[in-house]
């Protein structure tokens with residue numbers, strides 16, 4: 543996979559948003575419309591402070607993800623229990639994607655655990 547060194551949000555933009563996402567609700571199926579409704583409900587009820595301005599609902603027809611994205615391409619998805627919105631990360635180094643529920647991503651730096659930038663140790 544072709545991944546350049548970009549900010550986290552730009553990588554996500556390349557990897558996911560460029561793969562044919564839509565904001566057109568007529569392209570959402572019933573399942574996706576319900577997820578979008580749950581996203582909006584959680585967005586109304588709970589703070590999602592990683593999402594700032596220009597927040598929109600998107601559906602990616604390739605991945606099946608329904609998500610919120612702000613103008614800086616921060617991305618929020620529903621957690622497994624649909625009780626809150628959690629941030630979706632994509633490792634800038636290798637493109638691995640996940641949330642705090644996946645044990646793939648270090649949520650402190652947004653890189654995957656293998657490429658975590660939090661403790662750079664000199665050998």
Ligand SMILES: [Zn+2]
Pocket residue numbers: 633634635636637638653654655656657
């Ligand atoms: Zn990585």
Ligand SMILES: [Zn+2]
Pocket residue numbers: 648649650651652653658659660661
């Ligand atoms: Zn880290």
